[in-house]
Amino acid sequence: MTQVSVVNLWKEFEGQVVIERVNLEVAPHSFISIVGPSGCGKSTFLRMLLSQEAPTRGAIRIDGKSLPAEPTEQRGVVFQRYSVFPHLTVLENVAFGLEVAASRLLGRLFGARRRAAFEGCRGILEEVGLDAARDKYPAQLSGGMQQRLAIAQALIKKPKVLLLDEPFGALDPGIRNDIHQLMLRLFDETGMTVFMVTHDLREAFKLGTRLIAFDRYRTRPEERELYGATVTFDIPLDRATAGERRQAMDEIAPRVSASADL
Numbered sequence: 001m002t003q004v005s006v007v008n009l010w011k012e013f014e015g016q017v018v019i020e021r022v023n024l025e026v027a028p029h030s031f032i033s034i035v036g037p038s039g040c041g042k043s044t045f046l047r048m049l050l051s052q053e054a055p056t057r058g059a060i061r062i063d064g065k066s067l068p069a070e071p072t073e074q075r076g077v078v079f080q081r082y083s084v085f086p087h088l089t090v091l092e093n094v095a096f097g098l099e100v101a102a103s104r105l106l107g108r109l110f111g112a113r114r115r116a117a118f119e120g121c122r123g124i125l126e127e128v129g130l131d132a133a134r135d136k137y138p139a140q141l142s143g144g145m146q147q148r149l150a151i152a153q154a155l156i157k158k159p160k161v162l163l164l165d166e167p168f169g170a171l172d173p174g175i176r177n178d179i180h181q182l183m184l185r186l187f188d189e190t191g192m193t194v195f196m197v198t199h200d201l202r203e204a205f206k207l208g209t210r211l212i213a214f215d216r217y218r219t220r221p222e223e224r225e226l227y228g229a230t231v232t233f234d235i236p237l238d239r240a241t242a243g244e245r246r247q248a249m250d251e252i253a254p255r256v257s258a259s260a261d262l
């Protein structure tokens with residue numbers, strides 16, 4: 001079980017403040033849905049959780065320890081699309097991460113270890129419903145199957161924290177519903193903590209145990225560079241009544257659809 005703390009986090013790019021004063025104590029095994037207008041810094045926030053970007057100020061801690069400066073296997077990620085390797089089969093795509101991880105120490109995997117690794121990959125592919133497609137290439141898969149593959153690829157390394165940046169945004173509603181069920185099952189089965197950015201409020205409410213909205217309080221043109229987005233809503237979805245959820249949805253909906261650049 002993994003606890004994440006975000007302490008007074010700020011991010012500036014070339015003098016433009018994007019995120020400011022973000023403080024979050026994230027309980028173990030939380031599913032945090034993140035919403036907010038386009039350009040408010042949601043992906044930047046995820047990139048800081050991954051160590052792809054360094055905070056300008058403040059800190060992120062996982063189980064009390066500061067984040068390593070580089071991405072590590074404790075944090076997995078799934079993007080909206082194109083995160084799988086087109087020249088590798090489904091099975092090879094999942095095995096690839098393990099081979100790279102092992103090769104740092106051992107060169108490529110051999111013998112019994114290699115067989116065990118491939119069995120682990122087959123197990124994950126079964127979990128996400130792709131075992132029958134294991135010898136296909138990504139171009140032969142539907143969008144939903146490619147995202148299942150991207151999820152399998154992230155999960156094979158057993159991350160403590162899974163970061164999802166609009167992972168289901170390009171999928172048809174029916175496929176999206178199937179993958180929601182899969183995601184909820186995988187969340188239940190693992191102890192991981194998930195941060196998911198989405199523009200789909202219904203998705204945010206359906207999957208999240210807690211909903212965070214980012215937005216700017218100050219939006220006048222002369223204030224734009226000086227002030228960033230921060231947490232404007234923080235709703236414990238797992239404890240909210242149906243009425244509270246409806247009210248929160250009504251309050252947040254108009255703000256999420258607006259663009260931060262306007």
Ligand SMILES: Nc1ncnc2c1ncn2[C@@H]1O[C@H](COP(=O)(O)OP(=O)(O)OP(=O)(O)O)[C@@H](O)[C@H]1O
Nearest residue numbers: 013014018036037038039040041042043044045199
């Ligand atoms: N590497 C960078 N260098 C300079 N500015 C950046 C960089 N990355 C992001 N930004 C700026 O930071 C702001 C937030 O970008 P970010 O991609 O995090 O927004 P977002 O909330 O994910 O938007 P969207 O909903 O459209 O995906 C934008 O103004 C963007 O131009």
Ligand SMILES: [Mg+2]
Nearest residue numbers: 042043044165
């Ligand atoms: Mg983004």
